[in-house]
Amino acid sequence: MYSRRHFLKLTGLLGLIPLAARGQIELPEEDNDQHAKSMVFPEDRIAFVQGATDAHSTLLSILVHKKTQPNIKIMDMFFQTVPFTAVRKNFGLDEDFVVYQIFLDGLRLGEDYAIMVSDPLYSDVKIRYFRTLDLNNKNTKIALLSCTNHRNAGPKSTMFRKLFRSQPDVIFYNGDLVYGNSSLDTYLNRPAKIQDAYKIYIKTLLEFELYSQKNLIPIFAAWDDHDLAYNNSDVTHPYKDFYLDLFRSIFSADSRVKAVSQGPGSSFSIEAFGLQIFFFDTRFFKNKKKEIFLGQNQLDWMKKELAKSALPKMLVLSQQLLYYSFIAESYERNARKEFNEFISAIKNLQQPTLFVTGDVHYSQIQHVSESLVGYKTYEITSSAMFSGSAGRFGKRKESDGQIAYYGYPNFVTLEQIKTDADSIEMHINCISEYSDKQFSKTIKVDI
Ligand SMILES: [Fe+2]
Known part of the structure; x- marks a missing residue:
């Protein structure tokens, strides 16, 4: 069995793969917001959100560029693959970035999990760690x-x-x-x-x-x-x-x-x-x-x-x-x-x-x-x-x-x-x- 430190270190090594050049996307001219106009979005960036969570299940969302086909992998501390469902959300827009909503169940309380999203287009892999939440714990902050x-x-x-x-x-x-x-x-x-x-x-x-x-x-x-x-x-x-x-x-x-x-x-x-x-x-x-x-x-x-x-x-x-x-x-x-x-x-x-x-x-x-x-x-x-x-x-x-x-x-x-x-x-x-x-x-x- 691996300790938490071990787990973080070993999975962290995967993040050392070099990054490809970053791209930039500009907003359309007609955007009425001056601040928004100056926004640029590096294409190889990925955002992660952990939503509602209880002791054994959680909902995660990731935002990735539409050009990429993300490869999502979730592992537990024993490097065992954890099953999940992921849905690419369709909002009916021609969007530069798209949202995947991920659901996991049957997780163990108090353990670390790693989500790895690899992005073949930019030869990149992003790793984030998450846990479930003990709703019975009154000592929560x-x-x-x-x-x-x-x-x-x-x-x-x-x-x-x-x-x-x-x-x-x-x-x-x-x-x-x-x-x-x-x-x-x-x-x-x-x-x-x-x-x-x-x-x-x-x-x-x-x-x-x-x-x-x-x-x-x-x-x-x-x-x-x-x-x-x-x-x-x-x-x-x-x-x-x-x-x-x-x-x-x-x-x-x-x-x-x-x-x-x-x-x-x-x-x-x-x-x-x-x-x-x-x-x-x-x-x-x-x-x-x-x-x-x-x-x-x-x-x-x-x-x-x-x-x-x-x-x-x-x-x-x-x-x-x-x-x-x-x-x-x-x-x-x-x-x-x-x-x-x-x-x-x-x-x-x-x-x-x-x-x-x-x-x-x-x-x-x-x-x-x-x-x-x-x-x-x-x-x-x-x-x-x-x-x-x-x-x-x-x-x-x-x-x-x-x-x-x-x-x-x-x-x-x-x-x-x-x-x-x-x-x-x-x-x-x-x-x-x-x-x-x-x-x-x-x-x-x-x-
Ligand atoms: Fe406000």
Whole structure:
């Protein structure tokens, strides 16, 4: 039997095969985005994403150039080939890069696996390592992040370095993973052209260190408007089905991974780390005019799922729960009646529930008063790993219940999670460009 070190070393030797010359691909002239125009994509690059994962199965996605016929091989620590299924996704576009979605089952918890993608055209082989995820382990460190904008990417490398150094077991990526629409699209209140948005997906995957790191980290993702390439988008988005397919082909979360219970749109729930965790879809059914936020189907699904588990709850929404500012979208602001229905479902449960949100380009821990759900709880907002910054805009007084705040590039970690039937306790650490403890608090929800 080989040790982990041995395994990494031996498989690593395969990566020493010399690289061929790199090619470059330019975006079409008509692309309206100045920044996007300057993008070049080396053809021999491959991006890797590990999506939803449980103890024995995982979903991986790779992005490769269309000219190549990738040879995918997966090995365990004994150099035994591991079977998998791979599907080349077809989005109906003439794309420079294509996505393969890979599913593996029957894996062993705690072991390393290597995925090798060889590319005969460029005589190259890329190797990445991955593991499955122990969902029963309460000692898990969750990195909670949102909003990674390639147009505001100054702190990108620093922030990803900080992310890797914080050694999370899993990432909860809460919306705006990809900024698919340009500022002009936002200004003109229109969706981006699908072809342009797809190029931004490629750029993001090829340029973000997160998707080229050696050791993959499972990502559980919810989406937000920029992932759909349409600022403040809702049910009227003409291409929303296309984006649902695209987003979930890359940031996978479906019930092939048995721990995942799929809901309407992109929503899903999992039981993990002593919690029942919901990742809601706040875009596919949202209707600003009709004051719909999650939509009745998703609400009904939530109520059914909530009743299935006695575990305390963590509810992940890409937009904020409470109405703090007239500028930001929020559940309370956009759909007051539906918000009341959502809150009473939580109140009726009498199980400790924590709210986790993103979107607003600041991070905070906000006290949610007893009058809302019958016990004191919190809304934890983690936003803008790198994008525009709210600065001091979202800062409120501690007497307003905001017990921690940071308005510049950051993400938070959720650590030392302790749960039982009546309580949730965890440590929340905010990591910025300048400090690994930008704020640091222990919270406890007690019913
Ligand atoms: Fe954002």
